[in-house]
Amino acid sequence: MPSAIVAGATGILGREIVFELSRSPQQWPTVHALSRSKKEEYPNNVIHHHIDLQSSASEMASSLQNVRCEYVFFAAYLQKDSEQENWDVNGALMSNFLEALVTTGAMRDVKRILLVTGAKQYGVHLGAVKNPMLESDPWLTGPEWPPNFYYNQQNILREFCSTHNKEWTVTYPNDVIGYAYGNFMNLALAIAIYASVTRELGQELVFPGAPEFYTKFDSFTSSKLHAEFCAWAALEPRAANEAFNVVNGDTESWQNLWPKVASRFDVKVKPDQFASAAGAWTKVIKDRLPASLTSHGDKNQPTSTPLYKKPPVSAIAPSVGLEGHPITTQSNLVKQIDLVQWAQREDVKSAWQTIAKRDSVREDALEKATWDFLQFVLSRDYDLVISMSKARKAGWTGYVDSWESLDGAFTELEKNGVVPT
Ligand SMILES: NC(=O)c1ccc[n+]([C@@H]2O[C@H](COP(=O)([O-])OP(=O)(O)OC[C@H]3O[C@@H](n4cnc5c(N)ncnc54)[C@H](OP(=O)(O)O)[C@@H]3O)[C@@H](O)[C@H]2O)c1
Structure with missing residues (x-):
C-alpha cells in the first residue's frame, strides 16, 4: 500500500488532503504531513514533520532522511507582494523540495506528484475571463502579461517529471471554502x-x-471535495500528466x-x-x-x-x-x-x-x-x-x-x- 507526503499540511487545501488520506489507513498506511507549524493533532497514520521549504535542498534532505513515499501532494504556498516574487519564491519552494527528495533517495519510489495551483491559471485576478474556463484555454504568456507563478510551478514540475520519469497531475481550484x-x-x-x-x-x-x-x-471549491479529488486523481490512470479544474x-x-x-x-x-x-x-x-x-x-x-x-x-x-x-x-x-x-x-x-x-x-x-x-x-x-467536463470525462463524479x-x-x-x- 502506498505512502504519501503532503507539503503544506496546515493550509486550507493541504490540511484536508492529509485528513482525507488518513481516513483510509488501509489505502494510505502512512501519511507524512509537512509544514513549519503544527496546528492540531493527527490520526495515528499521520506523521508530522516540521520543515521549512525555504531552506536549501540539502537542509531539507537531512530532515527527511527516513521519509519514503509513492505519492507526493504539493499544496504549500507563500503569498508575496508582487507577481515576480510569487514566481520566484513559490517556484523555489517546490523545486528545492523535489531536489531534497532526490538527495534522500525517496524520489526512486515516487510514482506521481500532484501539484495544487488554482484558477489564477486563467488570470481570474487580472480581470474578465473567457467563460466557461477550460483546461485547454491558452496560457497568458508573453511580455504583455504579468508573471504567473502557477506557470512557473507547472513548468518546473513537468520538466522534473520528464527528467526523473515520474507522472504528474495539477489541480485548479477556485475561491476555496474550507x-x-x-x-x-x-x-x-x-x-x-x-x-x-x-x-x-x-x-x-x-x-x-x-x-x-x-x-x-x-x-467555488470545497477544500474537502478538492481533497477527495486529489486522492482519486493520484491513483487514476486517466489523470496522469493532466491538469484539472476542481470546483464543486x-x-x-x-x-x-x-x-x-x-x-x-x-x-x-x-x-x-x-x-x-x-x-x-x-x-x-x-x-x-x-x-x-x-x-x-x-x-x-x-x-x-x-x-x-x-x-x-x-x-x-x-x-x-x-x-x-x-x-x-x-x-x-x-x-x-x-x-x-x-x-x-x-x-x-x-x-x-x-x-x-x-x-x-x-x-x-x-x-x-x-x-x-x-x-x-x-x-x-x-x-x-469553471468547467468540470474534463474531470467528468476522466471518471470523476464528485459534487458538493x-x-x-x-x-x-x-x-x-x-x-x-x-x-x-
Ligand atoms: N485559499 C484559496 O482560496 C485558494 C484558491 C485557489 C487556489 N489556491 C491555491 O492553492 C495553493 C495552496 O494554497 P492554500 O490557500 O491552501 O494555502 P494556505 O492555506 O495559505 O497554506 C499554505 C501552506 O503552506 C505551508 N508553507 C508556507 N510556507 C512554508 C515554508 N516555508 N515551509 C513549509 N511550509 C510552508 C503553510 O504551513 P506553515 O505556515 O505551517 O509552514 C501551509 O501549510 C496555492 O497555490 C494557492 O494559490 C488557494
Whole structure:
C-alpha cells in the first residue's frame, strides 16, 4: 500500500488532503504531513514533520532522511507582494523540495506528484475571463502579461517529471471554502466574522462587494471535495500528466448565498443594500473604466479600483468574435464597503472583543481573517464559470452543494472555537 507526503499540511487545501488520506489507513498506511507549524493533532497514520521549504535542498534532505513515499501532494504556498516574487519564491519552494527528495533517495519510489495551483491559471485576478474556463484555454504568456507563478510551478514540475520519469497531475481550484487558521486566503472565516459583528452591532447585513457581481456567477471549491479529488486523481490512470479544474459542480451567485449567510448568522439582509449606491454603481457599469469613484465613508458609495490594463478574455477576443466588446476593456474591483478598513474600525474591534470574551472564541480572529482576499472575491465585476467536463470525462463524479460546503466551514470554525455558535 502506498505512502504519501503532503507539503503544506496546515493550509486550507493541504490540511484536508492529509485528513482525507488518513481516513483510509488501509489505502494510505502512512501519511507524512509537512509544514513549519503544527496546528492540531493527527490520526495515528499521520506523521508530522516540521520543515521549512525555504531552506536549501540539502537542509531539507537531512530532515527527511527516513521519509519514503509513492505519492507526493504539493499544496504549500507563500503569498508575496508582487507577481515576480510569487514566481520566484513559490517556484523555489517546490523545486528545492523535489531536489531534497532526490538527495534522500525517496524520489526512486515516487510514482506521481500532484501539484495544487488554482484558477489564477486563467488570470481570474487580472480581470474578465473567457467563460466557461477550460483546461485547454491558452496560457497568458508573453511580455504583455504579468508573471504567473502557477506557470512557473507547472513548468518546473513537468520538466522534473520528464527528467526523473515520474507522472504528474495539477489541480485548479477556485475561491476555496474550507477550514484553516492563520493562512493567506480564507473566505469563510472573514464572512463569519463580518456577519457575527453585524449582528452584535444590531445592523442589517450589507454585501460589501460589487453590486454588479451580486447577480453574476462564481464557481467555488470545497477544500474537502478538492481533497477527495486529489486522492482519486493520484491513483487514476486517466489523470496522469493532466491538469484539472476542481470546483464543486454547481454554479453559484451571492444573490442566492448572501440571504443564506444572513439567516445562518441570524441577521437580516438590508433590503435596499444597493440603493444608496445605485447612482454610483450604474456609473461604474456604464463607464467600465473609472479611475476611481469618490468614497463617501459609511454611506456605502462604491469605490472602484481598476485591475490589470487588459482582461484575460482580450487574449482570445479576435478568435471568438469579441473584439470591441465591452468585456474586453479593463475590469474593476468595486467595493461598497472597504473590508480592510471595516475590520480596523473601533466599533468593529470592540464588538469582536465583546463576542470573543462572552462566547470564549479567539480574540485574534479579527486580525487573522483575510479581509483583502474576501474583498477581492466579492468585488469583481465579471462572471467566473469553471468547467468540470474534463474531470467528468476522466471518471470523476464528485459534487458538493456550495452553500452546504460554506455552512459546513462555518460549523467547523464554531467547533474549533474561532467564531461563536
Ligand atoms: N485559499 C484559496 O482560496 C485558494 C484558491 C485557489 C487556489 N489556491 C491555491 O492553492 C495553493 C495552496 O494554497 P492554500 O490557500 O491552501 O494555502 P494556505 O492555506 O495559505 O497554506 C499554505 C501552506 O503552506 C505551508 N508553507 C508556507 N510556507 C512554508 C515554508 N516555508 N515551509 C513549509 N511550509 C510552508 C503553510 O504551513 P506553515 O505556515 O505551517 O509552514 C501551509 O501549510 C496555492 O497555490 C494557492 O494559490 C488557494
